Amino acid sequence: MKRRGRGIACMWYPIGFTVSANPSAAVVMVTEDGTATLLTGTVETGQGALTVLGQIAAEALGVATDDVHVVSGDTDATPMDTGAIASRTTYVTGNAVRLAAHEALSILFDTAADMLGVRPEQLEARDRKIQVKDFAQRSLPIGEVAQRSQVVLGRPAVGAASYNPPTVPMDAQTGQGKPFNTYVYATQIAEVEVDDETGEVEILRVVAAHDCGTPINPMLVEGQVQGGIAMGIGFALQEEILFDDAGRQINPNLTNYIMPTSLDMPEVQVDIVDSYDPTGPFGAKGVGEPTLVPTAAAILNAIHDAVGVRITALPATAERVLAAIKAKRTGASARLSAVSADTIAP
Amino acid sequence: MPERPRTTVEQHERSQAVDPTVPAAMSLPALRPSAVFPLDVLVPQVRLQTPAVGQRATRPDARLHGLGLTRYIDDMSLPGMLHAKIKRAGVASARIVRVDTSAAEALAGVVAVLTGREIPVNSFGPTFQDQPVLAAERVFHAGDGVAAVAAISEQIAAEALERIVVEYEPLPAVFDPLQALEANAPRVHGGASNVYASKTIRRGDVAYGFAQAARIFEGRYRTQMVEHVPIEPHAAIAEWDPNGRVSIQSSLGRITLGRADLARTLGLPMNRIRLSGTVVGGNFGGKNEITLEPVLALLAKKAGRPVKGVFSRAEEFTASTTRHPFIMDYKTGVTPEGRILAREVRLVLDGGAYCSWSETTLGKACILATGPYRIEHLHVEAMAVYTNKTMTGAMRGFGAPQVCFAYESQMDDIAAALGIDPLELRLRNVFEEGSISPTGQVLQSVVIRKSLEQAAQRFGWREGGR
Numbered sequence: 001m002k003r004r005g006r007g008i009a010c011m012w013y014p015i016g017f018t019v020s021a022n023p024s025a026a027v028v029m030v031t032e033d034g035t036a037t038l039l040t041g042t043v044e045t046g047q048g049a050l051t052v053l054g055q056i057a058a059e060a061l062g063v064a065t066d067d068v069h070v071v072s073g074d075t076d077a078t079p080m081d082t083g084a085i086a087s088r089t090t091y092v093t094g095n096a097v098r099l100a101a102h103e104a105l106s107i108l109f110d111t112a113a114d115m116l117g118v119r120p121e122q123l124e125a126r127d128r129k130i131q132v133k134d135f136a137q138r139s140l141p142i143g144e145v146a147q148r149s150q151v152v153l154g155r156p157a158v159g160a161a162s163y164n165p166p167t168v169p170m171d172a173q174t175g176q177g178k179p180f181n182t183y184v185y186a187t188q189i190a191e192v193e194v195d196d197e198t199g200e201v202e203i204l205r206v207v208a209a210h211d212c213g214t215p216i217n218p219m220l221v222e223g224q225v226q227g228g229i230a231m232g233i234g235f236a237l238q239e240e241i242l243f244d245d246a247g248r249q250i251n252p253n254l255t256n257y258i259m260p261t262s263l264d265m266p267e268v269q270v271d272i273v274d275s276y277d278p279t280g281p282f283g284a285k286g287v288g289e290p291t292l293v294p295t296a297a298a299i300l301n302a303i304h305d306a307v308g309v310r311i312t313a314l315p316a317t318a319e320r321v322l323a324a325i326k327a328k329r330t331g332a333s334a335r336l337s338a339v340s341a342d343t344i345a346p
Numbered sequence: 347m348p349e350r351p352r353t354t355v356e357q358h359e360r361s362q363a364v365d366p367t368v369p370a371a372m373s374l375p376a377l378r379p380s381a382v383f384p385l386d387v388l389v390p391q392v393r394l395q396t397p398a399v400g401q402r403a404t405r406p407d408a409r410l411h412g413l414g415l416t417r418y419i420d421d422m423s424l425p426g427m428l429h430a431k432i433k434r435a436g437v438a439s440a441r442i443v444r445v446d447t448s449a450a451e452a453l454a455g456v457v458a459v460l461t462g463r464e465i466p467v468n469s470f471g472p473t474f475q476d477q478p479v480l481a482a483e484r485v486f487h488a489g490d491g492v493a494a495v496a497a498i499s500e501q502i503a504a505e506a507l508e509r510i511v512v513e514y515e516p517l518p519a520v521f522d523p524l525q526a527l528e529a530n531a532p533r534v535h536g537g538a539s540n541v542y543a544s545k546t547i548r549r550g551d552v553a554y555g556f557a558q559a560a561r562i563f564e565g566r567y568r569t570q571m572v573e574h575v576p577i578e579p580h581a582a583i584a585e586w587d588p589n590g591r592v593s594i595q596s597s598l599g600r601i602t603l604g605r606a607d608l609a610r611t612l613g614l615p616m617n618r619i620r621l622s623g624t625v626v627g628g629n630f631g632g633k634n635e636i637t638l639e640p641v642l643a644l645l646a647k648k649a650g651r652p653v654k655g656v657f658s659r660a661e662e663f664t665a666s667t668t669r670h671p672f673i674m675d676y677k678t679g680v681t682p683e684g685r686i687l688a689r690e691v692r693l694v695l696d697g698g699a700y701c702s703w704s705e706t707t708l709g710k711a712c713i714l715a716t717g718p719y720r721i722e723h724l725h726v727e728a729m730a731v732y733t734n735k736t737m738t739g740a741m742r743g744f745g746a747p748q749v750c751f752a753y754e755s756q757m758d759d760i761a762a763a764l765g766i767d768p769l770e771l772r773l774r775n776v777f778e779e780g781s782i783s784p785t786g787q788v789l790q791s792v793v794i795r796k797s798l799e800q801a802a803q804r805f806g807w808r809e810g811g812r
Contacts, residue, residue, distance in 0.1 A: 006805070006807070007758070007768075008754075008758075008768050008769055008772070008798075008801070008802070008807070009750060009754040010717075010718060010754070010772055010776065010794060010797065010798055011714075011717075011718060011746065011750045011754075012714060012717075012718035012777070012794065013714065013743075013746055014710065014713070014714075017706070018706055018709040018710055018713070019709075041601060041602055043598065043599050043600070043601060043623030043626060044407060044623075044625055044626065045599045045626040045628070045629035045633070046626060046627065046628055046629065048405050048408075050405075050407070051403055051404075051405045051406070051407075054398075054403075055398040055399055055401065055403055056398075056399065058396075058398035058399075059397055059398045059399040062396065062397075063396065063398070064393060064394045064395055064396050064398055065392075065393045065394075065395075065398045065401060065403040066389050066393035066394050066403075072623070073601055073622060073623030073624075074601075074620070074621075074622045074623070075601055075602070075605045075619065075620055075621045075622070076620045076622075080602045081601075081602055082600065082602065082603070083599055083600030083601065083602060083603060083634070084599035084600065084626075084629060085599065085600060085631065085634050085740060086706075086744070126396065126397070127396045128396065170545075170547075170709075170785060172546075173546065173548070174546070174547065174548045174549070175545060175546055175547030175548065175712065175713070175726070175784070175785055176547075176549070176785055176786040177785050177786070177787075178785065178786075178787045179709070179713055179785055179787075180787075182790070182791060183783075183789065183792075185718060185777075185792065185793050185794035185797050186797055187794075187797040187798045187800070187801040187802075188801065189801050189802070189805040189807065191805075205805075207801050207804045207805040208801065209796075209797040209798075209800040209801035209804065210797065211791075211793045211794075211796075211797055213791065214399065214400070215400065216399050216400070217400075217401065217402060217403055218400070218402055219402035219403075219404075220405075228742070231630070231742065232747065234572070235569075235572060235669075235747060239570070239572040239573070240570040240571065240572065241570070241571040241572060241573060241663060241668060241736070243521060243735060246437070246438060246488075246519075247438030247439070247487065247488055247519055247521050247734050247735055248436065248438065248488045249488070249489075249663055249664050249736065251663075252659070252660040252662075252663035252664050253659055253660060253663070254575070254659060257573065257575075257663070259575055269804055271800050271801065271804055273793050273796050273797045273800055274793075274796070275791055275793045275796075276791065277790070277791040278791075282399045285791070288742070289742045289743045289744065289746070290743075290746075292742055292743055292747055293743050293746045293747050293750050294750055294754065295747075296747060296750075296751050297750045297751045297753075297754035297755060298754070300751065300755055301754060301755065301758045301768070304755075304758060305758075310755065310759065312565060312566065312567045312568065312755065313567070313568040313569070313570075314568070314569045314570050314751060315570060
């Protein structure tokens with residue numbers, strides 16, 4: 001018989017390296033027409049990081065996403081970056097990008113201040129314009145300012161900056177310290193159906209509510225959460241590297257190492273939790289790794305809710321779940337007879 | 347749909363039509379067809395809007411993925427390029443007595459052969475430099491590389507590997523992390539113990555906390571070894587210029603660290619190495635350190651030609667890092683209302699044959715182990731242990747999925763035993779803004795309660811949603 005169950009799991013996860021320095025540097029160059037180029041040493045590994053970094057640069061410069069071209073991942077051409085690891089790109093590299101854009105912008109503000117007859121600190125960049133705060137009718141197209149700055153005044157709008165999250169080393173005996181500058185939080189709830197005759201688990205639905213600070217690009221956040229859940233499902237139910245007695249892997253292939261495919265994916269509902277971290281770029285934190293952290297826990301709790309067995313070793317393959325169901329039945333009937341014996345004895 | 351510039355598919359097909367005057371050999375598969383895609387790209391409105399932050403902006407690279415035009419390393423070819431393959435040990439623990447490459451070198455089409463003894467500095471690693479580029483003296487796990495070949499085709503390189511003779515003297519091995527902790531266990535890397543990293547976190551007084559608790563829950567949880575399984579395996583191309591500068595295009599996700607590791611292993615100044623990260627077909631933590639890059643650079647130097655290497659799927663499993671299996675003991679003391687008073691955690695990480703990112707995984711797992719909960723008395727101890735298995739390293743979550751499985755499983759057992767709804771139990775214990783973390787840090791922008799409420803509402807938890 002197929003039995004339904006639901007399970008909840010929540011988690012916390014840090015952004016960036018544990019105590020160790022993990023800086024990023026960035027260069028932002030505003031060209032004469034007001035478009036810009038961003039140089040970053042990180043690498044696009046499929047998550048959309050370069051798009052997010054471009055959006056951060058664009059936001060800081062007051063231009064649109066498409067106005068910023070991103071050059072990445074070349075030790076000859078881009079500044080150092082600790083790289084695509086530790087859910088750090090949006091937060092750490094993003095902060096470096098924001099700071100570099102402000103450096104470039106300050107040159108443009110100097111130029112525009114003269115043109116607009118105000119002081120540089122009265123200016124802001126918005127909608128591809130440099131305008132006077134609280135008096136937006138006095139403004140100039142950013143391209144016109146960049147053109148004058150570079151071609152007439154000889155001050156190209158180039159900014160460079162770096163960022164490293166502040167941490168405090170952990171005490172060797174007690175572990176007390178500040179290993180990270182910020183953390184994200186999330187909850188996932190899974191609904192499963194367990195066949196109590198075969199042990200097979202089908203995941204029907206996963207609801208995920210993730211904190212990433214400000215979502216720089218909500219679509220990419222959702223993509224990360226969906227991908228993380230797929231990975232978490234494999235971790236929960238299917239994937240396992242197996243070894244023979246001589247320490248050699250016996251299933252190093254995709255025939256015998258079973259990964260979830262699109263056909264195994266349940267309905268996934270993603271909510272982004274309203275949150276703002278003042279230390280992140282425009283309030284952003286990160287989202288890469290946390291997306292799979294609670295998935296297995298939620299699924300295993302749902303299996304427990306469905307059939308009353310607690311699987312304590314992953315993956316919860318059909319064989320393992322069925323063995324636990326059988327053990328529970330035997331145990332339950334044993335306990336039942338013991339109870340009857342007790343009641344009869346006196 | 348706005349009007350797009352007419353695609354040139356028909357023109358393309360016409361251009362591809364067989365011209366009887368052109369010999370068949372001239373239609374090289376490596377030639378890219380001309381403009382099968384519109385070069386006048388319509389930019390989606392969402393990329394043109396201000397403010398930029400918060401927009402569901404599409405990715406320029408996604409367009410290329412969709413059109414099948416993204417160039418991964420396997421799509422690239424340089425003039426005169428050779429193909430490299432690495433011979434894997436296939437034994438988990440042994441001394442290398444002899445490596446005979448003469449038959450491989452004699453094979454027509456083989457241009458260069460490399461062994462571990464030829465690596466200028468044959469060790470690397472982010473915390474401890476305990477990993478050889480190619481094993482020279484000693485094999486620590488079955489996926490260790492012992493020799494490499496560059497040949498004019500992948501097939502010839504594979505054939506040459508078969509002709510390399512390696513003589514091994516088997517050594518004792520240990521595969522189970524708990525056995526590796528025993529006093530008489532074989533020492534994987536020598537030394538006094540197989541424990542190569544450990545961490546402790548203490549706050550309050552767990553003994554006092556347990557003494558105050560109405561109920562105490564204990565459990566052991568285990569997780570397995572898994573692979574990242576990126577669609578694109580590890581891949582790179584190395585090429586030297588006549589001034590003795592090496593350029594490497596690689597699927598690495600961390601080029602700054604990669605260049606440092608290359609400089610060390612090749613014995614070159616950093617500014618004589620150019621490392622470019624190509625579009626990566628999946629990383630998930632598995633492409634954080636060098637693998638075949640120094641081998642390709644040295645083969646390319648020997649051969650005087652560019653050399654490409656791409657891991658096979660089997661190598662992806664056996665010769666790259668994996669996720670740490672954990673053995674986790676949890677003991678938790680609670681009040682009758684389900685408030686957690688004390689939690690004690692012991693983690694043993696199967697650290698595999700090399701340290702790689704174990705130290706980081708251990709640290710994060712330790713810090714996160716007690717969960718996002720306000721607990722006055724806690725004690726976490728964790729250690730990473732060498733075994734003669736595939737090395738474990740960075741993988742999405744750095745130990746967090748493992749400990750989350752344990753602490754959240756136990757939370758549900760506590761809820762069931764106390765007759766408290768699992769959501770309610772969590773709400774009674776989670777961090778608040780300004781809560782103190784297990785390491786004594788004041789937490790800010792804490793929205794765990796909000797995330798629980800939001801997920802529960804979306805799911806229909808309180809309505810008994812099933």
